[in-house]
Amino acid sequence: MTTPSSNTAPDSALPDDTRQPAPHRRLEGLTILAAEDCRVNQMVLEEMLSAEGAHVEMAENGREVVDRLRQCGADRFDLVLMDIQMPVMDGFEAARQLHALVPGLPIIGQSAYAMAEDRAKCLAAHMVDHITKPFDRDLLVLCILRHVRPGGPPLPVAATQQEPGSAVDPWGELASRYARNPAFVDQLLNVFLISNSGLPNQLRQALSRQDTRALAGLTHGLKGMAGSIAAHELQTLSQSAEQAAKLDAPELAQCIVELAARLEQTLEQIRHRITL
Helix, strand or coil, rough: CCCCCCCCCCCHCCCHCCCCCCCCCCCCCCCCEECCCCCCHHHHHHHHHHHHHCCCEEEECCHHHHHCCCHCCCCCCCEEEECCCCCCCCCCHHHHHHHHHHHCCCEEECCCCCCCHHHHHHCCCCEEEECCCCCHHHHHHHHEEEEECCCCCCCCCCCCCCCCCCCCCCHHHHHHHHHCCCHHHHHHCCCCCHHHHCCHHHHHHHHCCCHHHHHHHHHHHHHHHHCCCCCCHHHHHHHHHHHHHHCCCCCCCHHHHHHHHHHHHHHHHHHHHHCC
16 A cells, blocks of 8 residues: 655645745835825825835825924934925925925925926925826835935836726726725725715805815815826816816816716716625
8 A cells, every 4th residue: 555755745835936926015114204185195105105015104284294203303204205285384385394304304296297397396395306196106116216225226116007997897997006905996985985075066166156266276186086096087177177277267167067077977986886
């Protein structure tokens, strides 16, 4: 009778090089302070950065950032991500105060604009770089590492191929973007739903008052959030409406009417997904 050889190793004892390698976490060991007043964008930043190994702390305005640095000291953070347009204290003023407190701390400005003048304003306020929203994870990571680990070896770029949304599944791109954490998609969409459920009426009311300043602020905030959930049509409509509000353009009313209707459709799509 033949018995199995005692030299046959179980699967769990196979050499390490036969196992699936752990994903490379490019921000391992970094502590980042992120200033962002929008909850949807906070969630996106925290998910992206923590998935890459960073420890992330959040602040909702520039004043909180300055106060945090004063309380915690210069050595607590490796880098600050600074939204430009925030209440209480904007990113430009916060960056100037941080530079006076901690001159060597890298500050990266972030905004929904990709214009050369925005980057120039960031640099003039002592920021070291500027990145646009919605965030591309690879570009965000590489931008951070360029300033905290300059001159390091070439970094592997994570696979971020994304499936576009469709009429059947408008959130296909979002699911692809967060494939490592599928549960995050519904969490993000739920916060978007809660944050914007009253916004269509707010837009229409501001339009009826001809309050272009309020419309510019509302559409600016929506533009960033729409990009964060890969709602590209909504993002484009928000951008057009924001520009029309800033210029008090003749097409403003039509832009707001279309935007409010499209936002209601998006909110309904989210409700349908979450209740399935």
